[in-house]
Amino acid sequence: MSLTLAKLIPFIRRIVYSLAILWALFLYWKVAQTIPSPTSALQALTRNYALSALFLIFATLTPGLIRAYFPKFFLNPLLIKARRALGLSTFFFIVLHVTLAFFINLSGSITSVYFLSQKHQLALLFSATALTIFLTLAATSFDFMVRKLKTKWKFIHRFFYLAAILSLFHAFLIGSHFTNVNGLIPRLTVLFATVFILLEIGATVKRLFANLQNLNTLQKVFLSLGLPALIVTTLYYGFTALTQKPFDPHAKHKQGYSQDYSLTYVANPNTITPNQEIEFTFEVIDKRTNKKVEKFNIIQEKLMHLVIISKDLNYYDHIHPNYNDNSTFTIKTSFPKEGTYNFYLEYSPPDFSENVSQIEI
Numbered sequence: 001m002s003l004t005l006a007k008l009i010p011f012i013r014r015i016v017y018s019l020a021i022l023w024a025l026f027l028y029w030k031v032a033q034t035i036p037s038p039t040s041a042l043q044a045l046t047r048n049y050a051l052s053a054l055f056l057i058f059a060t061l062t063p064g065l066i067r068a069y070f071p072k073f074f075l076n077p078l079l080i081k082a083r084r085a086l087g088l089s090t091f092f093f094i095v096l097h098v099t100l101a102f103f104i105n106l107s108g109s110i111t112s113v114y115f116l117s118q119k120h121q122l123a124l125l126f127s128a129t130a131l132t133i134f135l136t137l138a139a140t141s142f143d144f145m146v147r148k149l150k151t152k153w154k155f156i157h158r159f160f161y162l163a164a165i166l167s168l169f170h171a172f173l174i175g176s177h178f179t180n181v182n183g184l185i186p187r188l189t190v191l192f193a194t195v196f197i198l199l200e201i202g203a204t205v206k207r208l209f210a211n212l213q214n215l216n217t218l219q220k221v222f223l224s225l226g227l228p229a230l231i232v233t234t235l236y237y238g239f240t241a242l243t244q245k246p247f248d249p250h251a252k253h254k255q256g257y258s259q260d261y262s263l264t265y266v267a268n269p270n271t272i273t274p275n276q277e278i279e280f281t282f283e284v285i286d287k288r289t290n291k292k293v294e295k296f297n298i299i300q301e302k303l304m305h306l307v308i309i310s311k312d313l314n315y316y317d318h319i320h321p322n323y324n325d326n327s328t329f330t331i332k333t334s335f336p337k338e339g340t341y342n343f344y345l346e347y348s349p350p351d352f353s354e355n356v357s358q359i360e361i
Contacts, residue, residue, distance in 0.1 A: 016085035053093035123173035133163035263357035297348035
């Protein structure tokens, strides 16, 4: 290693931390400059921080793989020194993403999780488990903890792989960047995940063969049967994900809307006059059971979207009604003048991907 790189090693972690903070600030500045709506800007920032964390996971795994395959690579000391800082930077972006998502998508209420669909609940379970693991890893990522834990430290930090897998599950289940599975980001993620899994398997095989004479029977069975099966499975699902049919963004619309649901509303006050604030309360009714729908899927980061258009087409508004614990949605709005206004409410009940109800005020 050159003298310049040797001098850089003691400072590499500070450099990584500084770059992570600068990247977070750059994303904030970029969103603030390009998206005028504060709510939409924060939603975009939430997505960008999540994506940054996802690809930092791959970056954190890279130094170990390079050393496994190229033990004499001249940058190994620098990369291994930077690895812990990359892991902490991953946790930094995860915390930013989780904090924003909690206050924006869940309105800062943990009880909101109960009213989500099972898919979203499962995705949040994966992310909560991953967050717990990342928190544990971050808390033990300091030299003091490395010395204190000794051999247990490596065992604990192997859970990084589990947290990484759970994060991928979370992203593909409800991640906004993954709604179009044929988009660039999902394809890159699948490609990276497939390559990294195969490389990790290869590194494991390499270590096992180097210590073949000391393997027990169970390890030999895993080496001869388990690893080949894992390789074939990874290749199959990776190839399937990369070569599936093109995504049709209008597929949900083409299937039509469900006739099993109706929407009712109450206006308070019930006499509506121009430029007076009115509170509307909406309920979605399942006509098959005549009961209120209690759980919804998130569509475009919200449980419900309301578009208001005046009959003369001179007025338009897009509102996100607030979901209440009594299975109702509420908004407060006003109308600029007398006339007829059409309300188009978009929501996703548990057994239907996307539904729209229309009412006339």
